[in-house]
Amino acid sequence: MSKISTKINVGNFFEDFSIGQKIIHPLPRTITEGEVSLYIAFTGSRFALHSSDELAQEIGYNERPIDDILMFHLTFGKSVQDISLNAIANLGYAEISFPNPVFIGDTVRMESTVIGLKENSNGKSGVVYVHSIGYNEQDKEVLNFKRWVMVHKKDKETMIGINEVPTFAESTPIVEDINIPEIDMVDTNATGGEYFFEDYEVGERLNHPEGITIDDSDHTLATKLYQNNAKVHFNDHMMKSTPMGERLMYGGIVISIARAISFNGLQNAQWVYAINSGAHCNPTYAGDTIYAYTEVLDVIDHSRDDLGLLRLRTVAIKNQKSDEIESPKGEDGKYLKNVVLDLDYTVIVPKKKTKKQ
Amino acid sequence: MSKISTKINVGNFFEDFSIGQKIIHPLPRTITEGEVSLYIAFTGSRFALHSSDELAQEIGYNERPIDDILMFHLTFGKSVQDISLNAIANLGYAEISFPNPVFIGDTVRMESTVIGLKENSNGKSGVVYVHSIGYNEQDKEVLNFKRWVMVHKKDKETMIGINEVPTFAESTPIVEDINIPEIDMVDTNATGGEYFFEDYEVGERLNHPEGITIDDSDHTLATKLYQNNAKVHFNDHMMKSTPMGERLMYGGIVISIARAISFNGLQNAQWVYAINSGAHCNPTYAGDTIYAYTEVLDVIDHSRDDLGLLRLRTVAIKNQKSDEIESPKGEDGKYLKNVVLDLDYTVIVPKKKTKKQ
Amino acid sequence: MSKISTKINVGNFFEDFSIGQKIIHPLPRTITEGEVSLYIAFTGSRFALHSSDELAQEIGYNERPIDDILMFHLTFGKSVQDISLNAIANLGYAEISFPNPVFIGDTVRMESTVIGLKENSNGKSGVVYVHSIGYNEQDKEVLNFKRWVMVHKKDKETMIGINEVPTFAESTPIVEDINIPEIDMVDTNATGGEYFFEDYEVGERLNHPEGITIDDSDHTLATKLYQNNAKVHFNDHMMKSTPMGERLMYGGIVISIARAISFNGLQNAQWVYAINSGAHCNPTYAGDTIYAYTEVLDVIDHSRDDLGLLRLRTVAIKNQKSDEIESPKGEDGKYLKNVVLDLDYTVIVPKKKTKKQ
Structure with a gap:
């Protein structure tokens, strides 16, 4: 027994x-190198700093981060x-x-x-x-x-009867001592983008044209690689008896795809400094195609003369082009049903003086 | 011509x-590191010895095996x-x-x-x-x-008219000189499991709660990575004209998934010492969700004072929870139709004295 | 605004x-090693030179190319x-x-x-x-x-009104100074093939028996890994409103699969010297099974006494066995609808003197 x-x-x-x-x-x-390669395979990410040791060294690193x-x-x-x-x-x-x-x-x-x-x-x-x-x-x-x-x-x-709720900063504080090396040189021929910190302005909206479809193996391989074992992402047998009816995609997959899509227009924004807040507005399932647009919420200068920061809002939409929606929320203040991510984050962008001549 | x-x-x-x-x-x-990363992506395996060089070194290795x-x-x-x-x-x-x-x-x-x-x-x-x-x-x-x-x-x-059949040991013999380093220290905060060799007893049954669904790309990518070229796993065109009607999953995929699922309850059983025997009881196809339970068949002490061995039987079931079947075989002595693997194997588990204080 | x-x-x-x-x-x-592992997972490629540092060193390299x-x-x-x-x-x-x-x-x-x-x-x-x-x-x-x-x-x-069309060589010229190390030794037990340059003859046709089915995740993961961002390969939402109705597979995927399948019969042809020309005759979609056959177009001796070259034509066919078609084109001179690749390329094959005794 x-x-x-x-x-x-x-x-x-x-x-x-x-x-x-x-x-x-x-x-x-x-x-390992394995994770780095798989991440490019999952997302198609083209931020050059993470693709090339040569480029990372030219910027000022010993190797690519x-x-x-x-x-x-x-x-x-x-x-x-x-x-x-x-x-x-x-x-x-x-x-x-x-x-x-x-x-x-x-x-x-x-x-x-x-x-x-x-x-x-x-x-x-x-x-x-x-x-x-x-x-x-x-x-x-x-x-x-x-x-x-x-x-x-x-x-x-x-x-x-417990009710102890902490308070949070509206955005991640920006420190004086940003831990990236002094930026020696940005070769725009290598990064693929000609725009620097000074080129962006508050209110600017980038309608990224790419759309990427995610399939079952894509998202489950990624989530297993991350050793994230939340059952809703892996167990189709269990999910079939829920209202969802199928595996739910890990929200981090959508963040990654949206970030990869945002490359077009933000090629030199190779560092995510902070994520201020984020909402997974609606579920994403295998077969959905992700589009995204980005708004520049704030342009933040820094005492370092080689870089500045952009506070961005990237909105990811499923199965609808990024230029087809004006706002992620409807008149009732609720997220539209195709909006799957509303991400408020801050990136670092080199200043013009770093441009390789 | x-x-x-x-x-x-x-x-x-x-x-x-x-x-x-x-x-x-x-x-x-x-x-390479590529195979190691891909294996985690295929299985979601969380045995810490294979995930972390730091942890492997604390145990006594130079690097993770x-x-x-x-x-x-x-x-x-x-x-x-x-x-x-x-x-x-x-x-x-x-x-x-x-x-x-x-x-x-x-x-x-x-x-x-x-x-x-x-x-x-x-x-x-x-x-x-x-x-x-x-x-x-x-x-x-x-x-x-x-x-x-x-x-x-x-x-x-x-x-x-040839009929020369060898005989096999009922289980893989256990040698005196087990080739793993003297276990210095097991940090249960890092391995995720608090149980050691002395905690397991014969007859104990672990109903692992996780279920993992396998899709076509998952199993074909893995089997191609292993350079296993058996046609039944890859050629959907050929398989459509067989009674199976689709690609058959390589049995090794099920072994890997069952082993990964067995982590929950066996976190410190990070070494497979031997596989005594195994049966692929029924075929597995893309879309099937694998569940598993494990029975402790034997508790085997060893002259080494840092480790012991457990002989285990892990049964993998498709599209049915592990606690929903009592025995893998029906009253007729035949495997139930949802049972896909019956694996008899031996793992190494550290003894309590190795626990990091 | x-x-x-x-x-x-x-x-x-x-x-x-x-x-x-x-x-x-x-x-x-x-x-990185990640790309190398993923390529084997995508294709099942078994050319040994790219799988083993030991074998590459025996041939004359410091490490596998x-x-x-x-x-x-x-x-x-x-x-x-x-x-x-x-x-x-x-x-x-x-x-x-x-x-x-x-x-x-x-x-x-x-x-x-x-x-x-x-x-x-x-x-x-x-x-x-x-x-x-x-x-x-x-x-x-x-x-x-x-x-x-x-x-x-x-x-x-x-x-x-511009009309400036360059001319191309009918095949890639073959240079005197081929940049691979002097081949020390080919261990046919390790490469899996017993045939050397001298064994092939013009007009020989190899009907490779393997067929490999490609799924959505297979081809999109590979194409994203290559940072090839052509929209037709990734955006199912967009493709649904085109006559194709679904994502088109990157033609390079078919080249890779055909090359991997050609291993059976060409095991020692581990180097692609040149691609003379290639046609993607028909589109390939997820779910298609790729077969291939190879014809020896030319046997090209070289001044190096350790190697020669074979000019090959590999034809890839979808959902039809390689021995079921005689020619890729019909009587009207047009490609048959199942033919997806017609590749004219040149490989390097060691001569018999390099065989490990």
């Missing part, structure tokens, strides 16, 4: 979290089994920053601290707020963000 | 094999064109062992010796038994197994 | 090109956004050569010169002829070819 084991990790429920609790997420990950969004996925994925395995919804992100670059061969890991808990009034679930920090093997911070998810309660009958 | 070439390799038929015959399989393969099952596929794939290109069925495996670890940059190759031949009574086919050994570039054994396949005869009219 | 940006690169139209114009294609690319066709795709992909983003059709290639080998870690880039322009008589489009050269990071030529594409005009009303 077999005995059912209790060694199975069923993830954390609302009652398993407490304010101040520190969670060390398992699975440190050594990032890992794409910030790829690093985010690889690091973030580790937190799923502790934070959001029983999540009803990923509600939001705030203050995402990338304090230090990551290179091929680095090993990243992540830790989280619970900073807020709010029981829902129906007593069946609650919202967990965490502050998560990713580190490299030298214990340098490589990722820092806050996140909140709605999680099931174990005991849906008893109210706990 | 063109002349039809006779240079095409059509594979070996039953008559092409003889007892004692030695076959050097072509295509030595240098294993290649996942045993990945190494099996990459090495095994080479034998297909010589042994099983004309196979009617892959009948069984025995005494699979992994004598030495393989690392990124190693080059593996394989040789086989024919150890048995049994003509079927209908005269149309026969069973070929081989003993296959994989080596690294220093000629150290990295894989050792026995395998038998049913192969077509060229001349289906003439009986040969 | 947002202001529509003019920073979007919409690609070049016929009027944007001028004879003698030099175009530096952006996106230098460092080639990159597969010539993979290098072609990675380098060629960069020219799409400048040359063929607005292409109506890729009309042809000529004089493709691979002057120097490329290795893992090399960074490749490409430049083109416009060598011909021919306006079409309808005034709506024209043909652009370019001479493109790929370089490694030491500015050595690694790829050299000519190509012509039909491109839309911006102003379809006004005739320009």
Whole structure:
């Protein structure tokens, strides 16, 4: 007779979290050339800094750094089994920053601290707020963000009454000491873009013309690569008995595709400095084609004379061209049904003086 | 006028094999970071030893070793064109062992010796038994197994009458000198699992909750990566005119997915010591979702005080949750139609004394 | 109010090109182990020189070189956004050569010169002829070819009247100084093929038995990896409103699959010396199964005593076995509807004296 084991990790429920609790997420990950190649295969990304050691060296690096969004996925994925395995919804992100670059061969890991808990009034679930920090093997911070998810309660009958909600900065603060090397030289023939920081203005809207269709294997291979084990992305058998009827795409896939599409017009914006906030407005499924447009929300000068920052809003739309919608929300203030991502983020763009003559 | 070439390799038929015959399989393969990344993308595997150089070094390695099952596929794939290109069925495996670890940059190759031949009574086919050994570039054994396949005869009219069947050990013998470094320290925060050798008991059953759906590109990309060229896995045009009606998934894919799913509950069982036997009970096709449960068949102590071994039986099921079946076989002694793998194997688990305090 | 940006690169139209114009294609690319592994996963390629450092060293290299066709795709992909983003059709290639080998870690880039322009008589489009050269990071030529594409005009009303058409060599010239190391030794047990240069004869036809089915994710992942951003390959939403009705496969995918299939019978032809010309006779879509046969057009001796060259014609067919068609063209001189590639190319094959005894 077999005995059912209790060694199975069923993830954390609302009652398993407490304010101040520190969670060390398992699975440190050594990032390799394999991840870098696969990321290009998944997204078609063409930001040159991440494609060429020669170009990275000309800019001022010893070697090309890992794409910030790829690093985010690889690091973030580790937190799923502790934070959001029983999540009803990923509600939001705030203050995402990338304090230090990551290179091929680095090993990243992540830790989280619970900073807020709010029981829902129906007593069946609650919202967990965490502050998560990713580190490299030298214990340098490589990722820092806050996140909140709605999680099931174990005991849906008893109210706990906790309601501690943290506040977040409206955007990720910009520090004086930006950790990228002094930019020696930007060869626009190599990056593919002729525009520099000074060329962009507030209110400018870039209708990126490309559309990229995502299939089942594309998104499941990527999400498995990130060791993100949220069941909704992988288990078609289970999803068939839900209202969705099929596997839901990991929202990070849409962020990656939208960022890759934004290359056309933002070729020299090769660094994501921060993600201020983001909403996955509607679900994305295999077969959907992603389009995107970008608005320049702010043009932010910096004391460094080689670079400035652009605060951008990139909106991703499924199965509709980017120039066919004016605003992501309708007159009722709700997101249009084809809008799948509303991302507020900040990129670094070199100034004109860095242009290779 | 063109002349039809006779240079095409059509594979070996039953008559092409003889007892004692030695076959050097072509295509030595240098294993790279690319294979390691792709394997994680194919399976979502989270065994930390294969994900992190830092963690491998803490355990006692210089660098992370290649996942045993990945190494099996990459090495095994080479034998297909010589042994099983004309196979009617892959009948069984025995005494699979992994004598030495393989690392990124190693080059593996394989040789086989024919150890048995049994003509079927209908005269149309026969069973070929081989003993296959994989080596690294220093000629150290990295894989050792026995395998038998049913192969077509060229001349289906003439009986040969050969009937030499080898015997196999019921399980792969366990040696004194296990070739993994003395385990310095297991950080359960990093491996994601708190259970050690002493925690498992005979008869314990782990119902792994995850299910992973496999699509066409997933399994064909993996099987091509392994340079396994069995036609049934790749040629949809050909398969449409067979009773199967579509491409059959390489059985090794199911082994890999089942092993990846078994992580939940067996996080510290990071080494496959041996595969004692395995049956691919039913075919698997694209779109199937794989679930798995594991039973502890035996708890095997070892003279080394840092580790012990567990003999496990992992059963993979398609499109049915692992806790919904009690036994893989029905009352008639036959495998249930949803059961796709019955794997008897032995893993190494560190003892409690290795736990990082 | 947002202001529509003019920073979007919409690609070049016929009027944007001028004879003698030099175009530096952006996106230098460092080639990694990831690309090499993915290429094997995409194609199942088994040419041993590209799979094993040990074998490459035995032949005379320091390490295994990159597969010539993979290098072609990675380098060629960069020219799409400048040359063929607005292409109506890729009309042809000529004089493709691979002057120097490329290795893992090399960074490749490409430049083109416009060598011909021919306006079409309808005034709506024209043909652009370019001479493109790929370089490694030491500015050595690694790829050299000519190509012509039909491109839309911006102003379809006004005739320009240009008609400068270059001439091309009927086949890529063969130089005295072939840039591969003196071949020390070919181990036929490792390459999987027993035939050498002297074994092939003009008129010989190899009916390769394998068929490989390509799915959506296979071809889109590969094309994105090559950073080839031609919209017809990625955007299913757009393609649904065209007569094709779905994404068109990048023709290079078919070349790669046909080359991989040609392994059976040409195992020692591990180097593509040149592509003389090629036609993508019919479109290929996801779900198609590719078969191929090869005819030996010419047997070309060389002053080097370790190697010779074979001029080959490989014909790829979709959803029909390679031995089921006699000629790729029907009695009307047009390609049969299942023929998808007619490739005239030259490979290097070692002579018998190099065989390992």
